[in-house]
Amino acid sequence: MEQQAEIIQVKDLRKSYGDFKAVDGVSFSVSAGEVFGILGPNGAGKTTTVEILEGMRKPDGGTVMVNGIDVQKDPRAVKKVIGIQLQSSAFFDRLSLAEILDVMASLYYREVDALELLREVELADRAGALFKELSGGQKQRFSVASTLVNDPILLFLDEPTTGLDPQARRHMWALVQRFKSEGRTVLLTTHYMEEAEELCDRVAIMDHGKIVAMDRPTALVDSLLSKGFKKERVEKLANLEDVFLDLTGRALRDGQAPQDT
Amino acid sequence: MLNRLFKTNPTLSLTKASMRIWFRDRQAIFWTFFLPLVLISVFGLLDFGAFRTVDLGIIDRADNDASRKLIGEVGALGAFDISDTLSEAEEREALLDGDRNLLLIVQPGFGEADSPAQRRVTVIYNEGEPQESAAGQTIIQHVLDEMTFAEGNIQERYRIEAEPVDSRNLKFIDFLMPGVVAMSIMQMGLFSVAFSFVQLKSRGVLRRLQATPILPASFIFAQVFTRLSVSILQTLVLVGLAVLAFDVHLEGNLGVMLLLALLGGGVFVSMGFAVSGWARTEDVAAPVANAIALPMMFLSGVFFPRDAMPGPLRAVADFLPLSYLADALRNVAVDGASLWSQWGNVLGLTAWLALTFLIAVRLFRWE
Secondary structure (H helix, E strand, C coil), rough: CCCCEEEEEEEEEEEEECCCCEEEEEEEEHHHECCCCCCCCCCCCCCHHHHHHCCCCCCCCEEEEEEEEEEECCHHHHHHHHEEEECCCCCCCCHHHHHHHHHHHCCCCCCCCCCHHHHHHCCCCCCCHHHHCCHHHHHHHHHHHHCCCCCCCEEEECCCCCCCHHHHHHHHHHHHHHHHHCEEEEEEEEECCCHHHHCCCEEEEEEEEEEEEEECHHHHHHHHHHHHCCCCCCCCCCCCCHHHHHHHHHCCCCCCCCCCC | CCCHHHHHHHHHHHHHHHHHHHHHHHHHHHCCCCCHHHHHHHHHHCCHHHHEEEEEEEEHHHCCCCHHHHHHHHHHHEEEEECCCCCCHHHHHHCCCCCEEEEEEEECCCCCCCCCCCCCEEEECCCCCCHHHHHHHHHHHHHHHHHHHHHHCCCCCCCCEEEECCCCCCCHHHHHHEEEEEEHHHHHHHHHHCCCCCCCCHHCCHHEEEEEEEHHHHHHHHHHHHHHHHHHHHHHHHHHHHHHCCCCCCCHHHHHHHHHHHHHHHHHHHHHHHHHHHHHCHHHHHHHHHHHHHHHHCCCCCCCCCHCHHHHHHHHHHCCCCCCCCCCHHHHHHHCCCCCCHHHHHHHHHHHHHHHHHHHHHHHHCC
């Protein structure tokens, strides 16, 4: 993990909407191969930050370099090597999942094995289905598959597990871990702390448009404990989610449900 | 090779996808093809021409007692719609234009002894309307026979020398068909672009596409190409049905009609983009598109000639893009006009294309 090329370099990023400072002087860098998490409550500026990094939004100030390219100067060059999962994705009506992936790939002048990509997110049996026919978890997985069409070196996942049931969430975690093992860099946002603990090599915690802490999750916990912090209730070795998964199993449950959450 | 190109070139692949999406949309198919087909079929089957009386023109070259008697008796029958007598040249032209069924010419010397034309009249009839022509001839022959009997001289009958001409017989559907083609091109261009684009925008599909290195021009090309292809197809299908099933006379060049369909399609597609650039949701796009399309449908002479409109209204209606398109298509289809002769309408459409394109560029937003 040490001394790797920095694939993302962010310096003093600023973005305001009227008087509201959504991003207020954010700086950080992400190493190649790292899973980096941006945490924070709703409205903390996570999504705005990520969208500027992706070249989807223009900052008021500051610079972002992705893979050595200035995002503001050449957003298209950046978009060619990254994969972006938006918080809520939508795709063409009246095209099957496989057809959508073919079109998405063509936008990168590429040809993909759509079925293989769908197999990776366990949607191979829905290749002929329409996006609107999918359940919430399936939609999220397809959305992830759609970001893989250009074999990106860097993946942006904006709240990839929000609204998913525990089984679907675990499945998404496994996907992220696989991306890491394939050597891809992942930048994700979440407001589930246990998700960050499970997946992220490093996290930045944002609040009111600023980064208030940034380190490895265990280091952040240790520094809190060193300040003499004690939980009111001592944590047991299992929690309710473990009970839930023990009772309902870990297999994905999206075959029948047309819509969850 | 070609297949691979369609898979890996963004513009071609988006075009293929946009065609697929369009032709899988049953509602779009219904409005674009089915409804205009129904319109043409209904008016084709009604065939207003069937109720017409027999229009007769008369030229009296003899101008003697006998000819005046004959013409008086033909007129007294009330079986004919006898038009004001024009010059012979004008009468012949009216017959060719389909405004007359028959032209009765009484030759000099009619009824005069020793004249070669003593017992003959000439009837020029419209071959394309056999029923009216035959009925008319029978009636005239009946009058002639009565004259024969009245003279008590049954050695030789008064006879008709019939002479067919092939004239253009304009039925209502001939007039209507080009109008319906123009109207359906407008509906398709305006509504299909405005709706689908606003939908892509409001559902976030465009945003997802923006997360890729897509070039806006590729996307717009795919959308426009699809719509223009459909407008060509519409023209072919509607003209084809009218000609094959309802015997519509296509005087002009189909290729010229297709060129006009492309130009008109361009105007209404960029109008659609202007609406979709401005409207954020389908709920806004629908009434706006309707507010543009409905008045044009009734003011642009699609279903009836604009001649019937009051002056001030007509002055406005003449400048509508649908008027230019309907007029040009009609002149080509009905009168066999050349593309060059339609330069006025083409100029009008081009001006509208420039205007709507500018507005579309101005109003256009991805988000």
